[in-house]
Amino acid sequence: MKKNKLRVGILFGGRSGEHEVSLLSAASILKAIDRTKYDVVPIGITREGRWVTANDAQALLTGKAAKENPRLAGDPEATATAAVIRRGEAIIVPPVPADSLQPLELSAAAELAPQQPALHIDVVFPVLHGTFGEDGTIQGLFELADIAYVGSGVLGSAAGMDKDAMKKLFKAASLPQTPYLAMLRSEWRADAKKATKKIEAALKYPLFVKPANLGSSVGISKVHDRSELAAAMDLAASFDRKLVIEQGVGGPGAKPRELEVSVLGNDTPEASVVGEIVPGAEFYDYEAKYLSDSSVPIIPAKLSAAESKQIRQMAIEAFKACDCAGLARVDFLMEPAKKGSKRKPRIYLNEINTLPGFTSISMYPKLWAATGLPYKKLIDRLIQLAVERHQEKQQTQFSRV
Structure with missing residues (x-):
């Protein structure tokens, strides 16, 4: 039959x-x-x-x-x-x-x-x-x-979208991330001068100001000094009631490497090879992602075996910290190497994306293709994971009867 x-x-x-x-x-x-x-x-x-x-x-x-x-x-x-x-x-x-x-x-x-x-x-x-x-x-x-x-459940999805909640989960899992501050839109609008002092007391310029709940770099600004802060805060506040202000990696004039890993699985997730995006703009903003062809993907990223292993393991830990399932792309920032310095560049976890772009040329499927899992089979695997997760959930009892 x-x-x-x-x-x-x-x-x-x-x-x-x-x-x-x-x-x-x-x-x-x-x-x-x-x-x-x-x-x-x-x-x-x-x-x-x-x-x-x-x-x-x-x-x-x-x-x-x-x-x-x-x-x-x-x-x-x-x-x-x-x-x-x-x-x-x-x-x-x-x-x-x-x-x-x-x-x-x-x-x-x-x-x-x-x-x-x-x-x-x-x-x-x-x-x-x-x-x-x-x-x-x-x-x-x-x-x-x-x-x-397909994809993460209610908790994993919500945590992956809310950058403040996400960062708190990363902190609980002892994952390295750049210093940051969360602030409500109402606090900023009530007293911008007081809020500015609070930000500057906690963080050093340059800063990145982001809406806590949004993707694709919409509403994100890089702030080089105080003169640019108010406009960045107002822009982010137009998109969300909660704002996240992050300290830039590497200090003034630095351009950190932007690294990405694709994660696939449910309870035992796997990580793809590490990829790198060399943005055509100062950082990988919305225009650089979707409206320009000047950004260059490098797959796999040029890293040592130890660095690649560390980043892939961190990606899996981030996936588990947010209780994700199915798929996610995990993004990292790596300090630029300094000439003459013996210290290895530090690697910071940036964020997790629970439903990343999924065109055939998006980074998530491209990273899996480079790992040996082509686009069509990746779709099959994601559907299979969704079925498996649903079947596993049927083992849960929701009533005493």
């Missing part, structure tokens, strides 16, 4: 500032995924928060405008691939995210579309970068629906 193929929902788009990056990642996955193994359901989320499927999802993916009233995911009048979550228990996600999820009962669905069988999505592959996709919110929905999904 022929085994049924897994039905995989590729979820993309979303309300974050990384909407376009998500579309690129999803397009790469949809092109590469093995259709002989999987039935693939594209599921899009518009910038306004509407969940769309079928032709409307394809339109969103290609940058075309969807219909004025697109069919929502779970709409029984949509195509047979429209139901998103679980067997016969579809949901409608309203355009206004603040509203509660509206359940669509099985009996109502059958009455509206008696000819349409209930759809079972086996695994969701979320390719939602940044806010509302990488921060634990969508993962909570999957948990409520009891469906397998």
